[in-house]
Amino acid sequence: MRILVTGGAGFVGSSLALAFKNDNPSAEIIAADNLKRRGSELNLPRLREAGIRFEHADIREPDDIAALGPMDLLLECSAEPSVQAGYSGSPAYLLDTNLRGTLNCLEAARHHDAIMVFLSTSRIYPIDPLCALPLETENHALSIPSGATGPGWSEHGIAEGFPLDGHRSLYGTTKLASEQFIEEYRAAFGLKAIINRCGVLAGPWQMGKVDQGFMCLWAARHLYGGKLSYNGFGGFGHQVRDVLHVADLYDLLVRQLADMEISAKGVWNVGGGKANATSLRQLSAACAARARRELDIVSHPDTNPADIPWFVTDARRAMAAFGWAPKRPLDILLDEIFDWLEAKRESLQPLLS
Ligand SMILES: NC(=O)c1ccc[n+]([C@@H]2O[C@H](COP(=O)([O-])OP(=O)(O)OC[C@H]3O[C@@H](n4cnc5c(N)ncnc54)[C@H](O)[C@@H]3O)[C@@H](O)[C@H]2O)c1
DSSP, rough: OOEEEEETTTTHHHHHHHHHHHTTTTTTEEEEEEEOOOOOOGGHHHHHHTOOOEEEEEEOOOOHHHOOOOOSSSEEEEOOOOOTSSSOOOOOOHHHIIIIIIHHHHHHHHHHHHHEEEEGGGSSSSSHHHHSOOOOOTTEEEEOOOOOTEEEEEETOOOSSSSOOSSOOOHHHHHHHHHHHHHHHHHHHOOOEEEEEEEEEEEEOOOBBTTHHHHHHHHHHHHHHOOEEEGGGGGGGOOOEEEEEEHHHHHHHHHHHHHHHHHHOOEEEEEEOOGGGHHHHHHHHHHHHHOOOOOOOOOEOOOOOOOOOOOOOOHHHHHHHHTTTOOSSSHHHHHHHHHHHHHHEEEEEEHHH
């Protein structure tokens, strides 16, 4: 078994590479990454210690991917993962990596007859219909009123059937376009691929920044000190996301890979769901309790055009199909992140505070 993990030094890539190696010690696992994300280099020692080979490679370059050799499984975890990317300056890097680069990976998977796992995103769902949902505020958090429902949405969250008309951000469009190319490769070449539309993923070793990885950023700023702000939607911090522990994503992947007849068709919403949803205000309270420090968080009421007020993943289809459910609730996830931030303070504080 030879597994190539592109973006293998990133948060999800390194977490999955290590989990696969732990469960399959004889597998040869290669983590390829161009180390564009600040902090990804901190993952290199633990990959090495686990016996995972690191290769510096850029998925925008087909020759870089070819040099990595054949693989049985390609976990495509490299990306510019920020929904804010591409708006200031040129979107070229975003498009070249998330679209062209993903197509290069797809072509490598076809060439080597490998299974491809693609990490799509909840941000493929269009912004205007998400902003038009009938949200109410309760306990410093937005929510869908109990019993309210519409096409592809309910109090359980956003399901795969949510209508796709409308704009969705440059990032979301690169992911939706990639999904559609994967569908074409399935039809034309019989490529076996799993497409998981992930909501927010979190866990230790996420190098959180303002526009991506908010759980770790929030925890780090509370622990180490630093500034935070509630941006958009009036500046109240009531916006909500559900969060999935990356180890729960791994558990799902193991089940999906064992059942390719089902998993290689269509798309799967994957997320922590309603039980693991939090607003920023609620997250601040949880972080303040753990760090024993309350931050003075400023409000910026104006909303960024790519932002949405509420997203909770309705992952019930994947749960039913694979007998899977998230096992690590939000409080455990946050505890793990705080333990990691405490243990690695010396290297992480300069990066995350
Ligand atoms: N983290 C989340 O909440 C989340 C949610 C939904 C989907 N996803 C998707 O999961 C995947 C992994 O995200 P992540 O959170 O680990 O992000 P990350 O930034 O931690 O990891 C991505 C890695 O890709 C590398 N990379 C960037 N451009 C590259 C290129 N051209 N060639 C090679 N490597 C390159 C970066 O250096 C980084 O190490 C992405 O596809 C992302 O869109 C993440």
